[in-house]
Amino acid sequence: xxxxxxxxxxxxxxxxxxxxxxxxxxxxxxxxxxxxxxxxxxxxxxxxxxxxxxxxxxxxxxxxxxxxxxxxxxxxxxxxxxxxxxxxxxxxxxxxxxxxxxxxxxxxxxxxxxxxxxxxxxxxxxxxxxxxxxxxxxxxxxxxxxxxxxxxxxxxxxxxxxxxxxxxxxxxxxxxxxxxxxxxxxxxxxxxxxxxxxxxxxxxxxxxxxxxxxxxx
Numbered sequence: 640x641x642x643x644x645x646x647x648x649x650x651x652x653x654x655x656x657x658x659x660x661x662x663x664x665x666x667x668x669x670x671x672x673x674x675x676x677x678x679x680x681x682x683x684x685x686x687x688x689x690x691x692x693x694x695x696x697x698x699x700x701x702x703x704x705x706x707x708x709x710x711x712x713x714x715x716x717x718x719x720x721x722x723x724x725x726x727x728x729x730x731x732x733x734x735x736x737x738x739x740x741x742x743x744x745x746x747x748x749x750x751x752x753x754x755x756x757x758x759x760x761x762x763x764x765x766x767x768x769x770x771x772x773x774x775x776x777x778x779x780x781x782x783x784x785x786x787x788x789x790x791x792x793x794x795x796x797x798x799x800x801x802x803x804x805x806x807x808x809x810x811x812x813x814x815x816x817x818x819x820x821x822x823x824x825x826x827x828x829x830x831x832x833x834x835x836x837x838x839x840x841x842x843x844x845x846x847x848x849x850x851x852x853x854x855x856x
Contacts, residue, residue: 661771665755674829675794689741764800779846788841
């Protein structure tokens with residue numbers, strides 16, 4: 640719930656539970672955000688049918704050797720299914736359900752629709768769910784105003800939102816992942832060498848966390 644002033648443009652207060660979210664159209668998401676997310680999470684997103692067999696077999700091999708469901712190997716579609724339908728329980732049965740539902744979802748809606756749902760659903764940490772809430776929480780701006788460097792930074796978070804949080808205890812790990820995502824974007828041809836250099840040189844400033852209410856009177 641968002642409470643605006645009389646002009647309908649200034650948010651005075653936002654009421655939310657565990658999930659702070661603002662759903663935005665796919666057209667309002669910058670290409671940098673889309674490409675950074677694909678580079679960070681699922682480079683073959685637009686070519687697979689919901690699951691990445693090589694990634695699954697690699698993760699399954701490690702899980703069987705260690706007797707522990709710890710590996711990922713999940714595509715963006717599988718992650719969407721996990722976050723919205725089957726939950727995060729670490730069992731082989733859940734992973735099988737996740738894979739089946741991912742294949743069914745890919746057969747029903749387009750890749751862009753899946754990516755749009757994902758970007759509006761995924762947790763980024765600090766109770767921010769979806770790219771718009773993440774942009775507002777960490778940079779005090781809308782998603783469509785994000786720079787390349789900021790887009791790559793946000794795309795670095797969903798892998799482990801608490802561990803990589805800009806407000807957390809692992810800033811050097813976040814920086815390393817941030818650089819990895821940028822370089823991955825370059826390797827995939829999403830950005831140029833010049834854009835990579837500019838993004839790496841940009842000093843990123845985070846907004847101060849403010850949960851207060853404007854104009855409390």
